Amino acid sequence: xxxxxxxxxxxxxxxxxxxxxxxxxxxxxxxxxxxxxxxxxxxxxxxxxxxxxxxxxxxxxxxxxxxxxxxxxxxxxxxxxxxxxxxxxxxxxxxxxxxxxxxxxxxxxxxxxxxxxxxxxxxxxxxxxxxxxxxxxxxxxxxxxxxxxxxxxxxxxxxxxxxxxxxxxxxxxxxxxxxxxxxxxxxxxxxxxxxxx
Numbered sequence: 175x176x177x178x179x180x181x182x183x184x185x186x187x188x189x190x191x192x193x194x195x196x197x198x199x200x201x202x203x204x205x206x207x208x209x210x211x212x213x214x215x216x217x218x219x220x221x222x223x224x225x226x227x228x229x230x231x232x233x234x235x236x237x238x239x240x241x242x243x244x245x246x247x248x249x250x251x252x253x254x255x256x257x258x259x260x261x262x263x264x265x266x267x268x269x270x271x272x273x274x275x276x277x278x279x280x281x282x283x284x285x286x287x288x289x290x291x292x293x294x295x296x297x298x299x300x301x302x303x304x305x306x307x308x309x310x311x312x313x314x315x316x317x318x319x320x321x322x323x324x325x326x327x328x329x330x331x332x333x334x335x336x337x338x339x340x341x342x343x344x345x346x347x348x349x350x351x352x353x354x355x356x357x358x359x360x361x362x363x364x365x366x367x368x369x370x371x
Contacts, residue, residue: 200257205249207338210247214240214335218328225324230360237352240331244349247339254340271337274347277326277355282319282362285369286311309370316366323362326357 224232279316286308334348 178281179294180301191258196257199253203254206250207247209333210243210309210340211338213243214331214339217243218332218335221328221331225327225359228363230363233356233359237349237356240334240352242348244334244339244345247345248342251342271341271344274330274333274344274351275326276351277323277358279358282322283315285365312369316362316369317354319362320359320366323355325358327352327359330355 215241218222222232224236330348330351334345334352337344339345
């Protein structure tokens with residue numbers, strides 16, 4: 175039976191050097207995740223300001239930056255998985271973040287309408303009068319809808335940034351939901367302009 179013609183002490187030293195390199199590589203991967211988390215937190219701060227000022231172009235740029243950050247983390251995924259397996263730390267990859275909560279237009283407060291009342295619509299002056307009466311309520315509901323979507327968008331990005339985009343599925347679903355929320359937010363702004371201009 176063949177064997178290594180090597181000094182046992184040298185084999186131990188080689189194993190230690192290999193483990194040190196593996197841990198150094200894993201530390202580098204973890205550093206990417208830490209930096210991604212920091213970058214995500216910075217984007218959240220900017221998003222908060224851009225949502226408040228309704229700066230749609232800046233929000234689109236922030237979401238693009240999040241995609242870039244997630245791609246950097248994704249590029250380390252296979253290395254992290256392999257090194258954790260080699261080092262007997264597969265359980266580190268087993269932690270799965272919570273599910274991504276979705277928000278749809280149906281989840282938002284309903285807009286009041288003068289046409290919701292079962293009256294005869296032949297009297298256009300009466301309909302116009304009801305619309306004017308509803309205007310303050312309509313303004314409040316529009317503000318609530320815009321604020322709710324903005325809050326949801328921030329929560330989704332905060333949640334994925336907190337875990338450094340480390341879970342591929344969670345990061346992908348979160349970024350998809352952030353995009354959907356951004357589109358819903360834009361739709362809410364358009365509806366507000368339509369109803370209140």
